[in-house]
Amino acid sequence: MNSKKIVFKRKDLLGIEELSREEIELILDTARGFKEVSIRPIKKVPALRGKTVVNLFYEPSTRTRISFELASKRLSADVINIASSASSVVKGESLTDTARNIQAMEVDAVVVRHPVEGAAFLLSRVLKASLVNAGDGSHEHPTQALLDMFTIREKKKKIEGLNVVIIGDILHSRVARSNIWGLTKMGAVVKVVGPPTLIPPRAQDLKVQVFYRPEEAFIDADVIMGLRIQLERQTSNFFPSIHEYVKDFCITPERLKLAKSDCLVMHPGPINRGIEISSSVADGACSVILEQVTNGIAVRMAVLYLLLAQKQI
Amino acid sequence: MKTNKTQVILDKNGVSKTIARICDEIAQRNSAKNGLKDLAIVGIRMRGAHIADRIAVLLKSKYKAEVPLGILDITLYRDDLTTISAQPIVRSTEIGFDLTDRKIVLVDDVLYTGRTIRAAMDELVDFGRPRNIQLAVLVDRGLRELPIQADYSGVSISTTHRQIVEVRMKESDGRDEVVVNSP
Numbered sequence: 001m002n003s004k005k006i007v008f009k010r011k012d013l014l015g016i017e018e019l020s021r022e023e024i025e026l027i028l029d030t031a032r033g034f035k036e037v038s039i040r041p042i043k044k045v046p047a048l049r050g051k052t053v054v055n056l057f058y059e060p061s062t063r064t065r066i067s068f069e070l071a072s073k074r075l076s077a078d079v080i081n082i083a084s085s086a087s088s089v090v091k092g093e094s095l096t097d098t099a100r101n102i103q104a105m106e107v108d109a110v111v112v113r114h115p116v117e118g119a120a121f122l123l124s125r126v127l128k129a130s131l132v133n134a135g136d137g138s139h140e141h142p143t144q145a146l147l148d149m150f151t152i153r154e155k156k157k158k159i160e161g162l163n164v165v166i167i168g169d170i171l172h173s174r175v176a177r178s179n180i181w182g183l184t185k186m187g188a189v190v191k192v193v194g195p196p197t198l199i200p201p202r203a204q205d206l207k208v209q210v211f212y213r214p215e216e217a218f219i220d221a222d223v224i225m226g227l228r229i230q231l232e233r234q235t236s237n238f239f240p241s242i243h244e245y246v247k248d249f250c251i252t253p254e255r256l257k258l259a260k261s262d263c264l265v266m267h268p269g270p271i272n273r274g275i276e277i278s279s280s281v282a283d284g285a286c287s288v289i290l291e292q293v294t295n296g297i298a299v300r301m302a303v304l305y306l307l308l309a310q311k312q313i
Numbered sequence: 314m315k316t317n318k319t320q321v322i323l324d325k326n327g328v329s330k331t332i333a334r335i336c337d338e339i340a341q342r343n344s345a346k347n348g349l350k351d352l353a354i355v356g357i358r359m360r361g362a363h364i365a366d367r368i369a370v371l372l373k374s375k376y377k378a379e380v381p382l383g384i385l386d387i388t389l390y391r392d393d394l395t396t397i398s399a400q401p402i403v404r405s406t407e408i409g410f411d412l413t414d415r416k417i418v419l420v421d422d423v424l425y426t427g428r429t430i431r432a433a434m435d436e437l438v439d440f441g442r443p444r445n446i447q448l449a450v451l452v453d454r455g456l457r458e459l460p461i462q463a464d465y466s467g468v469s470i471s472t473t474h475r476q477i478v479e480v481r482m483k484e485s486d487g488r489d490e491v492v493v494n495s496p
Binding site for chain 1: 386388389390394402403404405406407435436439440441
């Protein structure tokens with residue numbers, strides 16, 4: 001019954017690309033056990049008592065930072081939040097120098113979000129502490145993909161063989177990249193759809209099917225995953241106008257009808273209502289957007305637990 | 314030639330008789346005022362949970378008592394998380410009732426160092442304030458490292474640290490038995 005015992009040997013969680021299917025399954029299985037902790041009268045277990053987790057955020061975030069903070073606290077770890085705007089970064093300190101100083105304070109894990117791809121990898125080579133990538137530029141956002149897979153598995157009881165559509169700005173999206181790695185490893189059929197300018201060149205190399213019209217991609221979908229249109233990048237003319245994008249790519253009730261009747265609608269947040277997703281879909285019966293947020297805590301607890309609970313040899 | 318010795322402590326019959334006896338003792342001791350109404354049974358994953366389940370079934374069939382049943386996974390409360398070589402798989406705890414002011418019978422298969430029971434009690438009190446906590450075990454093998462004792466024990470045997478006490482339950486292992494392996 002308890003025969004498969006995989007040990008999670010990693011020091012860091014940098015991306016989904018480097019994980020095996022077995023490791024992904026171990027994280028998701030572990031997260032299942034943690035979900036119940038958040039509905040207890042006392043939402044706390046002593047597993048990481050005495051450990052220190054630093055949230056080092058060089059980009060704005062509410063969901064991810066709060067989620068990591070709650071996950072750490074519910075495991076009884078101590079948490080420190082550093083926002084770059086309020087730290088010595090504004091005085092010109094480099095990323096590695098900031099990290100080395102944090103290391104000198106004997107912390108056990110650093111959760112980092114940074115606008116540059118590879119920032120987490122760079123830090124992981126400098127630090128003895130475990131590193132968790134909470135988003136590096138357009139590269140990866142592994143815990144988001146893990147919580148998405150957790151939510152899909154909880155709702156659909158499996159991932160293998162499901163049709164999963166990812167729609168929107170695939171080019172700039174670390175959420176899309178991490179999900180593509182994870183979902184294909186777990187055996188899902190992944191389809192990406194968006195304006196040609198927002199689909200990365202050679203997307204097919206990632207074992208995904210590419211579409212340019214949601215009307216084609218949505219047929220028989222089990223899961224539709226929306227992405228935030230990054231309005232701050234709209235100056236670069238990736239599509240003619242917001243109006244045009246809404247007309248062609250917004251997840252509307254009409255388009256949703258093409259998918260399976262029990263299709264899940266997901267979104268990593270924050271959502272732009274009426275742009276990439278219509279309000280009636282975001283708040284509708286198929287939407288699991290808020291459950292994703294709930295599950296995020298359990299998944300991050302599992303990640304921190306697996307990285308930190310027994311690393312003392 | 315034979316280096317390993319296996320001694321059967323309880324066979325199938327022995328296991329069910331012993332659980333029945335523990336159940337009778339629990340009923341006797343707790344039914345003074347208002348029957349078994351404020352009692353609850355909580356088993357420790359995983360074989361303690363199977364034994365707890367059987368005790369609850371017996372309390373219902375023999376004493377007509379509907380006793381709430383819970384399951385504890387004590388992994389996150391262990392004191393050896395940083396020293397063991399592989400993390401045990403985390404599974405969920407299921408306490409679907411309010412345990413404040415209830416009498417709780419905590420159930421495990423083997424009582425050994427007492428550290429599991431310490432962890433289980435820490436976890437239980439995070440769910441509320443029970444009136445009391447009693448401990449029932451199928452096997453007490455001695456060698457305690459903490460001041461903990463069982464209120465109900467199926468069999469008490471004296472062992473050495475090198476011996477391995479194995480409890481097998483039909484639900485997880487296909488058959489009921491308790492054996493001691495001596496190297």
